[in-house]
Amino acid sequence: MSKLIEVKNLKQYFPAASNSLFNKRFLKAVDDVSFSINRGETLGLVGESGCGKTTTGKSIVRLHEPTSGSIHYDGKDITNVNMLPYRRKMQIVFQDPYASLNPRMAVSDIVGEAIDIHKLASNNKDRKAKIISMLERVGLNSEHANRFPHEFSGGQRQRIGIARSLAVDPEFIVCDEPVSALDVSIQAQIINMFEELQEDLGLTYLFIAHDLSVVKHISNRIGVMYLGKLVELAESYELTFHSLHPYTKSLISSIPEPDPKKSRLQQRIMLEGDVPSPLNPPSGCHFRTRCQYATKICAEQEPTFTEISSGHFVACHHCCD
């Protein structure tokens, strides 16, 4: 399997309001994260709000300029290059279908803009045909082309967002919480569409969401983030049934199962307290303040992200005890 995306030691720091003139403070949104995505696979990224999963996704398509580290696309370092040729290959679908479409542009222009920028259509007729084929691909039709975003429901808008990203024939799509703003009955429609598109077009996804059941359903492998760090990465069934990191374990046990009998028997691993501020993360292991297994070494040393078994990476001092 060839690696399509490779992220090496990615750091994304944002300057934060500092308490003194000389002491600059940074919010370490993503702190030393490395992983790769194989061609044709879906890598899921989960974590709670503020853990840096969206920032990671945006840094990969360079909507943020990484503070340090490198991003490789198909073997080539794209950390410091002109992105225009790569924008055709890497696209992103955003979380909020209400905010990510320009309300003053007709659907045909939203989808057509990408075609124009990359000069993918030789003439007007060709452009129109391309737009309509994109809309049909996502379950809309030619009638919808001249309407404006406000005329559509949330699910339909997300379809437009997906059509827009597909218009340039990409190989890789970052899906940033694409279903979390949608109603339950619509979520399944969009999830199935992502799967069908992947089968038909051979797409590679980075699927970011906070809902682990959705991520598990769609992904081949899953990465779990906590306070800017990747704490565990494994094949999705391995991760859900044989997780090693205490954070992943409690995350999985916290999901309320839509099944009353199982739910009554469910053993929850409760986490104490809240996520610490990313401006002032705990020393050593970031998770230690909420971890029931934390010992002295956790405060002193940051655990390394190591491969425990084939393809299963964990960053924890005590996962093998």
Add this chain to the structure above:
Amino acid sequence: MSQNLVDIKNLKLSFFTAAGEVKALNDVSIQMKQGDVLGIVGESGSGKSVTAYSLMGLVPHPGKIIGGSIAFDGHYINEMSEKELRILRGNKLSIIFQDPMTSLNPVYTIGNQIEEVILLHATKSKKIASKRALDLLNLVGINEPRRRLKQYPHELSGGMRQRVMIAIALACEPKLLIADEPTTALDVTIQAQILELMGELRKKIGMSIIMITHDLGVVANMCEKIAVMYAGKIVEYGTADEIFYNPKHEYTKGLLLSIPKISATKHEKLIPIDGTPVDMLMPPKGCPFAPRCASCMKICLKEMPPYTDINEDHYSACWLLQKAAYDTITNGVAR
């Protein structure tokens, strides 16, 4: 005594907007006994929040109750004046809103906001009120409660704010707590904490809870009875086990099939419900779910189905059930 704590009968509520009348609630009836935990599930716009708000006497502006009655603990909410309602709200009847970020007043301290409720309903003594506020913060599991009392909402995290909201709601030990998507804005690990807390407090105080949510996992976890709403109508009502293991309405069945489960051991394709949610300005004539229903019949497009009783505690509004009942009767006669 078998008097119902909550008795909503044939409630009809419409919003009179510039674009036309929106029938937000269409013949909604709910009965609850003291101690019951009822879950109301539905998509956005299905009327689940409006049902709960109308029980609090909070009908948002262009909305008007056009029929039916709402009784709580022997009081008829829809006939009460604002003044009478105020005595009830926050006292016997409390609500937690969805968004803990916006439901606390940013310019008052946490302590101030909890004491306000107690001073209004329970006591005139500030000293007793502040002691009670401290106890409440302890009860909902906030660390360093003494310091928190003096803090402002912006100094607390989302999970903490929701705990404060719960403390305010519980200040006067209400008979009924309405929780409107109390955990939707929170992370899963925090959600688990809050749900656990609500379950514990329910046992301690013995209150009833109405849990409004779109998350089937949350209702499976918390509720004994479940009402499934679609387009302003309760389409199915039953015990949690009946709804999850013996669903009768096509919408309920569809919902259960369309959610991915964390415990699934192999990849199964989700079965989505086709189509889009109802446009409430132009609802279909018959059953509101008919345009999205795979087993839609002719009559479904013409007339609203009546409720069919499946058993004592389980009913649903679907023509298929009527047809099944009719078939058994006629076959029985033929034999």
